[in-house]
Every structure is written in structure tokens, then in C-alpha cells.
Amino acid sequence: MLHEASSVSKAIEKAWTDAGKPSEFTIKVLEPGEKNFLGMSKRPSIVSISYDPKRQTAPAQDTQKKDAPKLQPQKPKQEQPAKSRTPERKEPVRQQRPAQPLQAQTETKKTPQAQPIKPMQAPQPKRQPQEPQHQGLAQQEPQSAESLAWQNEWVEFVGTELKALLATLQKPVSFSTKIDKKSLLITFDQKLHEESQDERAMFVSLSYLLMQFLKRTHKKKFRGFQLTLNSKR
Incomplete structure (x- = not known):
């Protein structure tokens, strides 16, 4: 894998990161790069990285085995004593009143008269006084002049x-x-x-x-x- 950067150290760090940060790898500098008299790079630095992916998978499996949580034996649940039931209270039986005749009920219940609904008026927005435009022009003149x-x-x-x-x-x-x-x-x-x-x-x-x-x-x-x-x- 070839990687390039402005310096050799940055190219090595980029190659190691793109390769998945292996623990064992080999770096070969193909182009050290060139800078001008002001310190700016004319040619980038180019390096190559090589590693064995099989050696990188074994430590990962060991770490997964170490990080696996251990199962602990569950303790038997203790039976809770049954709660004593309180005796239910019996409500006293209410005596029903004799039904009133139909005429008396119709006289007492009177339908309310519907009242006319007034139309809703939308609130009118308040007009704000407009500022004269010549003030904004006067403020912009000194900025444009500078x-x-x-x-x-x-x-x-x-x-x-x-x-x-x-x-x-x-x-x-x-x-x-x-x-x-x-x-x-x-x-x-x-x-x-x-x-x-x-x-x-x-x-x-x-x-x-x-x-x-x-x-x-x-x-x-x-x-x-x-x-x-x-x-x-």
C-alpha cells in the first residue's frame, strides 16, 4: 500500500492508520520529498507499508475471550410470605327513591335556547413607523470609503x-x-x-x-x- 503526505513522518502515520494500526509492520520510504527555501513542500513524501493480517487477528480473538463476562450462579429466589388479606368492606345498600312521573320530568328538564354566535374578527396588524432610508445610506458611506x-x-x-x-x-x-x-x-x-x-x-x-x-x-x-x-x- 502506497501513501503520500507533506513529510515522511506524516506519511508513515497515515499509512499505519489506514492499515488498521497493526502491531507489527514494515515501512519502506520510496520518496523522501523535497522542500523549497521557505519550507514549503515541492514534492510529497511517499512510503509503502506491509504487514501480515493473520498475526493481527489472533490478538483480537484473545482480547475478545478476556473481555467476555463471566456467568455467576444465580441464587434461588426466596419465597415471600403471603400477604394477609384484609376483609372487604361491604357498602350499605342505598334505598332507591320512587320514580317520578313522566310529566314532572319533562317539566323540570327544559332545553336551553341557542344563542346567536357573533362572527370572529381577525386582529389587524399594527403598523410600525418606517424609518427614513437616508439614515442607512449615511451609515454605509464611511465603510465604502475606507x-x-x-x-x-x-x-x-x-x-x-x-x-x-x-x-x-x-x-x-x-x-x-x-x-x-x-x-x-x-x-x-x-x-x-x-x-x-x-x-x-x-x-x-x-x-x-x-x-x-x-x-x-x-x-x-x-x-x-x-x-x-x-x-x-
Whole structure:
């Protein structure tokens, strides 16, 4: 069984879990994987696992035998003494009254007269006063104005984080910034790499990291905002 992951340890753990976590197994590393200078994986790590399924079933049967509950002998039930019955009470016989004549019964029982039922009226809903629409427009204006262009606070934050990343990569290169509404252009005074393809890949990675730092710090989505990096050639 072949399994791949971003690292060798993760690939071994995934293979062992998919195989049912056997107690005895053999791992063979087919591809150790490769990472770039930023620690991101270019090629995944690939491993293979082999094990004997017959050896895995025997311990499971032993554990089932050990976990089986033991039957205990049942104790004979003790006979409960019969409850003494209390003598039933006899109710006194009530004397029946003589039946009244039919005419007297018809006179006493009078049918009630049906009253007219009034039609039910459905309750009318109460009208709530409508708020003027110009208040909602006034509240939305400052929010839309803030999201039309980069703010100086965001640009300073990006510049500080970029200097820290360059110091980590041991490339202390100066740069300049230019704002064009939702686009921020950062131009380096020197090349970051001799080969153009590697330099473009580095620009893409740095731009992605800076935008992620900006979103987490200011807790905003920054939809439509762009961060572009290039160098003078």
C-alpha cells in the first residue's frame, strides 16, 4: 500500500492508520520529498507499508475471550410470605327513591335556547413607523470609503513585515512603495535572485505571506486588494 503526505513522518502515520494500526509492520520510504527555501513542500513524501493480517487477528480473538463476562450462579429466589388479606368492606345498600312521573320530568328538564354566535374578527396588524432610508445610506458611506484604497497604516505594517522576512532570508534589500487605489506596488532596488523564474516564485510567496499577516492582524477580508512585488533590472 502506497501513501503520500507533506513529510515522511506524516506519511508513515497515515499509512499505519489506514492499515488498521497493526502491531507489527514494515515501512519502506520510496520518496523522501523535497522542500523549497521557505519550507514549503515541492514534492510529497511517499512510503509503502506491509504487514501480515493473520498475526493481527489472533490478538483480537484473545482480547475478545478476556473481555467476555463471566456467568455467576444465580441464587434461588426466596419465597415471600403471603400477604394477609384484609376483609372487604361491604357498602350499605342505598334505598332507591320512587320514580317520578313522566310529566314532572319533562317539566323540570327544559332545553336551553341557542344563542346567536357573533362572527370572529381577525386582529389587524399594527403598523410600525418606517424609518427614513437616508439614515442607512449615511451609515454605509464611511465603510465604502475606507475600502476603496490602501491606508497608510496597512502600508506601514506590510513594510515592517517585509523587512523582517528579508532579514530572515539574509537579503537586506531596500524597496519603495506606490499606492494605486486597491493595488500596492513594492519595487526592490536590487534583484533578489539571479534567475528570473526563481525570483518570480519568491515574489509570489512573499506577497501571499504578507496578505495573510495583514488579514490576521486587522481581522478583515481585504477583498479586491492586490499586493505586487518586482525589482529594478
